[in-house]
Amino acid sequence: MIKVTDLTKYxxxxxALKGINFSVKPGEIVGLLGPNGAxxxxxxxxxxxxxxxxxxxxxVDGLDVLxxxxxxxxxxxxxxxxxxxxxxxxxxDYLQMMADLREIAESDRQALLSEAIHxxxxxxxxxxxxxxxxxxxxxxxxxxxxxxxxPRLLVLDEPTVGLDPTQIIEIRNLIKxxxxxxxILFSSxxxxxxxxxxxxxxxxINGVVKADARxxxxxxxxxxxxxxxxxxxxxxxxxxxxxxxxGVQALTQSGHPAFRIAGAERADLCPLIxxxxxxxxxPLRELRRDVRTLEHVFNELALAA
Numbered sequence: 001m002i003k004v005t006d007l008t009k010y011x012x013x014x015x016a017l018k019g020i021n022f023s024v025k026p027g028e029i030v031g032l033l034g035p036n037g038a039x040x041x042x043x044x045x046x047x048x049x050x051x052x053x054x055x056x057x058x059x060v061d062g063l064d065v066l067x068x069x070x071x072x073x074x075x076x077x078x079x080x081x082x083x084x085x086x087x088x089x090x091x092x093d094y095l096q097m098m099a100d101l102r103e104i105a106e107s108d109r110q111a112l113l114s115e116a117i118h119x120x121x122x123x124x125x126x127x128x129x130x131x132x133x134x135x136x137x138x139x140x141x142x143x144x145x146x147x148x149x150x151p152r153l154l155v156l157d158e159p160t161v162g163l164d165p166t167q168i169i170e171i172r173n174l175i176k177x178x179x180x181x182x183x184i185l186f187s188s189x190x191x192x193x194x195x196x197x198x199x200x201x202x203x204x205i206n207g208v209v210k211a212d213a214r215x216x217x218x219x220x221x222x223x224x225x226x227x228x229x230x231x232x233x234x235x236x237x238x239x240x241x242x243x244x245x246x247g248v249q250a251l252t253q254s255g256h257p258a259f260r261i262a263g264a265e266r267a268d269l270c271p272l273i274x275x276x277x278x279x280x281x282x283p284l285r286e287l288r289r290d291v292r293t294l295e296h297v298f299n300e301l302a303l304a305a
Contacts, residue, residue, distance in 0.1 A: 001026045001153055001183045002047065007056035009042050009207075016042045018207040019056065026152075029179050031198035032187040033294075035302065039207040040187045041081065044157050047185070048078045061152055074102075077151035077182075081158040083142035087131030091122055091141055094130060098145040112148055120144040120174060136167030140174070147178060154178060157187045172196055191294050201294065203301055210301045218297050222263030223290035224270050229283035231257045238280065242272050256285055 002024035009017040017039045024030045034040050045051035047058050049069040058065040060072045086094055095116065099109050117123055120140040125133065130141060139159060146154060156175065160168045175184065175197055188194055194201055195215060203211040211218060222244075228235070239248045239259060244267030251258040263269045270287055277284045 001028075001061060002185065003057075003059040004043070004047070005057045005059075007043070007046065007058065008054050009039075009046065009051070010054050016207050017046075017053070017056075020204065020207070020209045022202050022209055022212055024183060024185060026183050027179070028200060029176075029184045029186060029198050031194035031201040032185060032204065033189065033191070033194050033201050033298065034204040035189055038189075038204045040189075040204055041157055043204070044078075044155055044185070044187055048076055048155055049073050074149070075152045077146035077149070077154045079139075079142045079146045079154075079156045079159055081161065083138070083145075085130050085138055085141060088129060090127050090129055091133075091144075092126040094141065095144060095148065098148055102149050104149060112150065115150075116144040116148045119147060119178065134167070136163055136170060139163065139167070139171055143171075143174060147182070151182060154182045154184045155187075156184065158189070159186070160188070160190065160193050168193070191298060195294050203298060205301055211297065215294065218294065219291050221290050221292050222265065222267045222269065224261045224263065224273055225251075225253075225258060225286070225288050225290045226261065226273055226277070226284075227253050227256050227258040227286035229256065229285045232280075232282055235259065235282065238276060239273070242269060242276065244269055244272070253286075258286075260290060 004020060004022050006019045006021060007017050008015065008019050020043065032040050032043065042051065046053050047060065047065065049065050049072055052066065061075050063072050065072050089097065095113055099113060104112060120143050122140055122144055125137060130138060160171055163171060172193065178184065186197055198215065200214045201218065202209060236248050236250065236259065239245060239261050244264045245261050246264050247262035249260040251260055261269055261273065270289060274287055
């Protein structure tokens with residue numbers, strides 16, 4: 001559905017994108033994650049045909065964006081970070097205007113309007129001026145215009161920024177409900193939102209793709225965590241001597257002595273640690289593979305940049 005190849009973009013002397021590459025398959029929900037100024041919005045504007053790159057290429061649904069901009073935009077629904085809504089218009093009038101701009105045929109218009117209104121839960125707000133809506137409902141209006149023409153690709157730029165917790169959950173559930181029929185590229189700097197919505201994440205830092213993997217793969221680690229009932233002498237030294245162990249960090253978990261044992265690539269330390277604990281008669285409380293959060297992965301990459 002999306003193929004980005006060697007994409008670069010300069011703003012004056014500042015290089016916003018430094019030859020990035022990524023692809024998105026049909027039906028995926030992919031998070032485009034990065035700090036403010038990382039290059040997320042620049043990537044999205046190029047992908048949706050609103051900005052030209054300095055070099056590289058972008059294909060959407062097999063079409064080159066530069067050479068087939070109008071055809072690409074007909075296949076893409078776009079919700080920018082600041083949706084250009086017209087507060088004086090009613091919800092119904094605004095969506096009718098967007099249908100006009102998209103040149104949706106009269107024969108299809110009512111069905112598509114009804115579909116978008118139903119999907120976004122706007123049925124009881126159609127006659128209400130947009131200026132009188134809450135931020136959450138204004139986002140729903142923005143989403144309705146983005147899906148009005150049944151796009152094959154939906155691009156969302158920071159769709160939950162500025163919403164309260166209840167509104168965030170509502171928009172999150174709405175986005176997930178669209179996924180079976182539409183490929184979704186979801187840009188955000190809010191890590192919990194990416195974790196809650198996306199199957200896969202692309203992390204951009206300083207205009208460079210630093211990670212591109214499914215969330216489960218990013219969370220996977222060879223590290224192990226050992227928790228003991230009480231302190232025992234000589235545990236760190238014994239753990240460091242294990243084959244495949246490359247580091248031992250002392251921790252405390254719920255008042256109990258604990259250790260995180262870093263493993264070499266593809267090492268599974270848990271069986272070795274369990275065997276060692278049994279032989280040494282350690283008072284074992286817990287032994288598990290460590291799981292990294294997206295925040296942990298993101299912070300590691302940001303610090304290394």
